[in-house]
Amino acid sequence: MSNSYVGRFAPSPSGPLHFGSLIAAVGSYLQAKANQGTWLVRIEDLDPPREVAGAAANILTTLEAFGLHWDREVIYQSQRSAAYQDAIAQLSQQQLTYFCNCTRKQNHAQGAFYQGQCKYKQLSADNAALRVTTTAPVNYFIDELHGKIDINKALAAEDFIIHRKDGLFAYNLAVVVDDIYQGITQVVRGADLIEPTGRQLYLFTQFAQSAPSYLHLPLASNVDGSKLSKQNHAPGLDRRQAKMGLIDAFRFLALPASNELQDLSIPQLVEWGTEHWSVKNLPRQKSIVLGQ
Known part of the structure; x- marks a missing residue:
């Protein structure tokens, strides 16, 4: 390097x-x-x-x-916060985001991972988290120490939260932006x-x-x-x-x-x-x- x-x-x-x-x-x-x-x-x-x-x-x-x-x-x-908000706007312009008001209990009732229940509901931001649509899941990556690491396919395909219901930005979004x-x-x-x-x-x-x-x-x-x-x-x-x-x-x-x-x-x-x-x-x- x-x-x-x-x-x-x-x-x-x-x-x-x-x-x-x-x-x-x-x-x-x-x-x-x-x-x-x-x-x-x-x-x-x-x-x-x-x-x-x-x-x-x-x-x-x-x-x-x-x-x-x-x-x-x-x-x-x-x-x-302004940088994270800009990043969310960028994803939203690509039509990759949607609001979700599912609770953890509801998600667990559906299985280990979120199944996309709110994807087409066109919910408002009121009491809702913002999810990003996963269009091309990353199923593995190469780690310099461990070599190829496979990621659980159901986890990889999950639409994940980038802005929480409580108004806080999610770790995965913030860490990438930073x-x-x-x-x-x-x-x-x-x-x-x-x-x-x-x-x-x-x-x-x-x-x-x-x-x-x-x-x-x-x-x-x-x-x-x-x-x-x-x-x-x-x-x-x-x-x-x-x-x-x-x-x-x-x-x-x-x-x-x-x-x-x-x-x-x-x-x-x-x-x-x-x-x-x-x-x-x-x-x-x-x-x-x-x-x-």
Whole structure:
């Protein structure tokens, strides 16, 4: 890859960064820097009810403490509503959108996936979500780490929500609009986000834009198999233990990290990580249990 590489880390401010977040941050940073590229940070604050006061600032402070410095201004999705509205207008002009007032309960009664019940009803926007019509489903994509990934065909063909009933923009729409805006050339993120990749690729096509490539890192999991997450009360990162946190992240990502690395400064550690980064050595699992 050339030095036109642009990567990003895009956390949601629903709590402090935990070790699972650090894996995504370190992996995306090292992949960008090993390719002489640019590394950006985007705060995905689209969902106010899930946000924790002060979490966005805490995330940025934590990244800096771990030596992960972004290259351009941080963007906040909460300030990008006009761009998302423009994107919806573009899809609507292509007659690819329609309103849907089905509840989750109604959808589940029809089967695992939405069956298009509202497609031809010509409903109003009142108490309705906006769906995009999937005309050419993306049934697979090539991941740099995992190779060909097949997507459930029923999921791939589903008309999915791009604007929610509660007035909030949907993740799949916002992430594509922002990846286009920021010129992202590769998305490096956790394997929990493999499933929506097909929908995002579909939207890139509808916007007539080149899609980035994808690299989904293994998830850090608890012994019970659940992913390390804010919902599962994963402990926040201790900024005072940034060196050990980085070394643990390096080991998780299969870098040859020894205990002698503790003698390095944080900037030296990050430089060492960049020099020793290798996608070829990454674990091929979608999930790795911590402590095993």
